Amino acid sequence: MESNWTSPWLFLVYSVVKPIFGTLILVFMYLIILGGVQDQTLFSFMFIGNAFYMFVAQTMFGVAYVVQEDRERFKTLKQVYIAPISYFMYIVGRAISKLAITALAVVITLIFGVAFLNVGVDLGATDWLLFGVGLFVGLLCVVVIGVALAGITFLTARHSSGINEGIAGLFYLFCGVVYPMTVLPSWGQTIGMAIPFTYWLEMMRRALAPGTDFSAISGLGGYSNLEITALLLATTVVFLIISVAIFRYADHLARKKGKLDMNSTY
């Protein structure tokens, strides 16, 4: 994946361009299959959800990848691990740098959508408070889940990217990223309602595209902005507690089983 990048510039371009292409390919498939934008509301729903989901995918893979890369490519994992800086905070730091790079990709994607595909983002009418709070809490959630995955990566050498993809895939499936949650069976919707990203994406859509009414399709139309914010906060707290617990347990287990400097090549 991100191996062998010799120039930081190349790395930056790659980190930005790759997710943008990933997102746009999906958009174009949508357009080709449906022969154009049939329903502008649904299209904006999908486009914005997809753009923000880049944060989830990129950061969660990226953070777990840090552990693998530190352990096997740079061989610095044990050196960092025994340093007084907590490994938790080290991962948070690396995750934030991933977020910053991904933010560039998200912005470029949104600009593209507004300029060429008539996505209903209206910066003049944007609810910046809703946007700011939602973005902050949502990204916090992305980071802590990433840390938990990093902890799991301590324990697994080869299969960890499979686990990460699985988890990111679950979020993709249940959180109303590219299609409204309402197409899911009711148990699927229940799962979706327990995951913070569902509310996060809804908040991003409401804040950025106040002129588009998603209430009919999103399945969350019954909640006010304040209620959505409260739901995001509540689910984030739960995820935060679970993630910290997973990290701590994985950390302990890794020391117990001697996994901190293993190498998947043997």
Added chain:
Amino acid sequence: MSDAIEVKSVTRVFGGNGKGPAKALDDVSLSVKEGELFGLLGPNGAGKTTLIKILATLLLPSSGQVKVLGYDVEKEVDKIRPRINMVSGGDVGGYGLLTVRENLWMFSQFYGIPTKEANERIDHLLKLFALDDKSNAKVRTISTGQKQKMNVIRGFVTEPDVIYLDEPTLGLDVNASFAIRTYLRKWVKEQKGKTMLLTTHYMVEADELCDRVAIIDKGKILACDTPINLKRMLRRSSTFDVETTIFPEIESMGRLAGVEGFQVKQLGDKVVTRYVVEQESVIADVISAIQSKGGKLTSLSKTEPTLEDVFIHLVGRGLE
């Protein structure tokens, strides 16, 4: 003086692989005093690295108690980590995209050392280990030995109170090894309260450097004393180098009655065998056994015991 390292009845078992669990450490107890340069000497797989990993908070013991600087390695890592560091000889770790200097600086930041101070220490150590011409080279472009030197510097930049060095001179050239050995000795002796635990395969290194040495094999400590006292253990035994032609079943010679230690080195068409024997008279039996197997004696000499002989005596075989 208080103990910097306290290890009490530590056993470490690694997962079974079907063959039953392997004990990398088997009921090990030892203590290292503050200000001491302590050596761990043992053949491959003896458990040296395992012990160092436990002391460095990387690995938990399966049972037993370990304290570093008075703190428990399981429960009080936050108290221990700011004051320790570790360097392994095989270690060529480093962020390839950063320069040598940036790498060292970054690690100093993980220890919260102010940049100015960190840079001064880095400059000093880079010069000392003759790595200053590579300070601005990317880590991925420097040689393995240079990476290792960088890692030795990484260990000392944080000025730990306890440092663990796992074969720090492994694979380094003569000059670099010498520079490092000199530095290690000075580091412990010229500062108060600095403790060092060193593992090595080089007997001479252990003999020259260490205040005390523990000889470890198969997870057990066989002896632990000053190099002088260890050598004194062999006072009653004698050590002979016997040079012969090659003859069959050389290995069986080690099982002769009265032979306590045995090490064979082949040199061209000759074999030099070192015998540690209970008493001098045993060597006569050795020589007649050689002749009965068809070997020809070409030279025989008595030698002073070295730390290596102690090792051969205790472990029953040499390091190589």
